[in-house]
Structures are given as C-alpha cells and as structure tokens.
Amino acid sequence: MFQREVIIKDTHRGLYYRDGVLVKILGAGRYQLPPTFNLGFWRRPKVEIVLVDVRERDLTIKGQEILTADKVAVRVSIVVQFRVTDPRAALHEVDSYQDRLYTDVQLAARRSLANMALEEILTNRNQLSEDILRDVQEVASRYGIAILRADVKDLVFPGNLQEIMNRVLAAERMSQAQLVEARTKAEVQQIDARAKAEAQHIEAQAKAEAQRCEMEARVAVTRRTAEVEAEVQQIKTLADIQALREREQSAQAYLNHPALLRLQELETLRELAKTANARIYLNMDRNGGATHAQGDRD
Structure with a gap:
C-alpha cells in the first residue's frame, strides 16, 4: 500500500481526523497520510484531512422583500464580506456555516428594517449596515466566522412608490438647484454691493483729498498774495519815505x-x-x- 500525499496551500487550513476524531489543525505544507488497510485482526486507523478556505469571501443575500415600520414593502439585497477564523468551529458548530450566515444576516436585516420608517431608510442607509454588523458579528463568531463588512447593495421599491420617489428626488434636485442659484445670485449681489460701496468710499476719499489739496492751494495762494502785497506796500512805503526825504532835502536846500x-x-x-x-x-x-x-x- 502506498502513502497518500496532501498539499495544503496558504489559503486553506486542514482538519486532521483519525478514525473520525479531530486530532489537530494543519497549516500550509506537504503532508504524508499513512495507507489504510484492514486485516481483520489488525487494521490501521483511517486518516482524513478536510480543507477549509480561510480567505475573505462575499456572501450576497438577494431580493429580500421586507416590510418597513410604516408598512411599505421594499426589496433589499445585502452583500456580506466574511472570513473563517476558526476552522474547527466552522465545521463542528453548524451544519453549513455559509447557510447559517445567510440566515443570520437575513433575519438581522428584517429586524432592522422592521424598526425603520421609509424616510429613515432613504436618509440613513448606513444604519441598516450598522445594525446587521452589530447583530450578526457576535453570533457568527460562535461558529468561527468574522464579519468584515455588511452593506446594502440594492434597495428596490414598488413601482408606484418608485415613480413617486423619482418625482420627489427630482423635486429635491430642482429645489437644491434653485437654492444654489438663489445663493449664487445673493452672493453676486452682495459682492456687487460691496464693490459699489468700496468704489463710493474711494471716490469720496478722492474728493475729500482733492478738496483738501484745493483748500491748501488756496490758502497757500492767499498767503503768498498777502506776502506779495505786504512786500509791495512795504516798497511803496519805503519809496514814499524816500520821496519825502528827498523833498525834505530839496526844501532844506531851497531854505538854505x-x-x-x-x-x-x-x-x-x-x-x-x-x-x-x-x-x-x-x-x-x-x-x-x-x-x-x-x-x-x-
């Protein structure tokens, strides 16, 4: 009888069973399994290795029709990213860990949506993901599964409600566009008013400066005119004094x-x-x- 050979990759773990009893968990590597034979009075134990994938995987829960708190039927699809962290628990605690995970996520989604109104679902879709993670993570860890992420992939509403929602969304987009336009106009008007006020302020300052310069020029001209007139008057006075002196000298000469x-x-x-x-x-x-x-x- 020849020995059997088993190669375990890094992406898997191996559960080593001897006569149906789990002996150990094998990591990546090459393993030799002893041959199995039965001689009646003596036999070799039967050895079996079961591989478990420990890579991160996706599980999609499609088209779950659930009633919201306000009695609106919605169809939701959820994608869950998970990984096997305990190969022994994944195989021993439940019959199929993927089916069990599917059921747990489905029930968690139903519980969460049943407590949420339609408007709340539309405005806060992250709440559903948070509720699923909170409800399922602890339960899944019992059978060796770690939930990495749970998100709402699709959210479908009834036809008439979908049409109404599309109209509501269109109206909201229109109102938002009008609001943005109004804000833009208000900002433009505000900027224009500021620019006009600044221009008027600068113009007023320029006029005041021009008036000040003109006043200073007038004062300077008046002062200079007064100085010139004073100088002229002084010259005239000196000339009159000189003429009087000359007349006085002439009179004195005629007298003498x-x-x-x-x-x-x-x-x-x-x-x-x-x-x-x-x-x-x-x-x-x-x-x-x-x-x-x-x-x-x-």
Whole structure:
C-alpha cells in the first residue's frame, strides 16, 4: 500500500481526523497520510484531512422583500464580506456555516428594517449596515466566522412608490438647484454691493483729498498774495519815505539857498511863457508887494 500525499496551500487550513476524531489543525505544507488497510485482526486507523478556505469571501443575500415600520414593502439585497477564523468551529458548530450566515444576516436585516420608517431608510442607509454588523458579528463568531463588512447593495421599491420617489428626488434636485442659484445670485449681489460701496468710499476719499489739496492751494495762494502785497506796500512805503526825504532835502536846500528857489521860479515862468494860454496869479501882501506867483495852463 502506498502513502497518500496532501498539499495544503496558504489559503486553506486542514482538519486532521483519525478514525473520525479531530486530532489537530494543519497549516500550509506537504503532508504524508499513512495507507489504510484492514486485516481483520489488525487494521490501521483511517486518516482524513478536510480543507477549509480561510480567505475573505462575499456572501450576497438577494431580493429580500421586507416590510418597513410604516408598512411599505421594499426589496433589499445585502452583500456580506466574511472570513473563517476558526476552522474547527466552522465545521463542528453548524451544519453549513455559509447557510447559517445567510440566515443570520437575513433575519438581522428584517429586524432592522422592521424598526425603520421609509424616510429613515432613504436618509440613513448606513444604519441598516450598522445594525446587521452589530447583530450578526457576535453570533457568527460562535461558529468561527468574522464579519468584515455588511452593506446594502440594492434597495428596490414598488413601482408606484418608485415613480413617486423619482418625482420627489427630482423635486429635491430642482429645489437644491434653485437654492444654489438663489445663493449664487445673493452672493453676486452682495459682492456687487460691496464693490459699489468700496468704489463710493474711494471716490469720496478722492474728493475729500482733492478738496483738501484745493483748500491748501488756496490758502497757500492767499498767503503768498498777502506776502506779495505786504512786500509791495512795504516798497511803496519805503519809496514814499524816500520821496519825502528827498523833498525834505530839496526844501532844506531851497531854505538854505534862496537863490535856488528863485531859479526854480524863473524856470517855471519860462516854461509858462511858452504857452499862449498860460496865466499867472500873484499874491499881494498888505504892503502891495508880490509874495508869490502861480501859473496854470489852459
């Protein structure tokens, strides 16, 4: 009798049975099984290795029709990702761990949906996944299964309800679009108002600055005009003073030298004589003497 050879991959584990009794769990590797024979008075124990897949796998629960809390029939499909963590429990605790997992997820989904209204299902689909994980994880661990993920794959409603929901969704999308449009218009108007206010503020500042500059220019011109007028007046005053001083000097010279005054009078008379219409007025004192001669020209 030849020995049998069994190769276990990393993706599996092997349950080693001797005469139907589980002896050990084998990991990946090559194993030699002793031949089996029976001589009547002596026989070799029968050895058997059962392989269990320990990879992550998907289990799909399709088309479960369930009534919600508000008595609406929905059809739901759920996908569950699981892995065998205890090969001995997976084979010994239940007849078929995949069938048992299917039933447990199905019942958990029914319990969860029965306590949820339709609106709650639509707005919070994650709640169903959370309920399934919470209800099934502990139960599945008893027969060696770890639930990694449970999600709602499909959620189908009755035909008339589906149509109504489509209309509701379309109305919601329309209202959202209108809301976005209204918000956009409001933001544009707000930006426009801010821009206009800023422009008016800048214009007002520019006008105020221009008025300030104009006022400063006027003040400067007025100040400079006053300074120039004061300088002109000062020059005129100095000129008048100078003229008075010169007249005073002339008068003093005529006083000191009467002959110069007589020469000035004679020069005046000669100028008057050149004009035919010139007239001479003489002031006579009480003694009949001429004290002053005055002439004019017509």
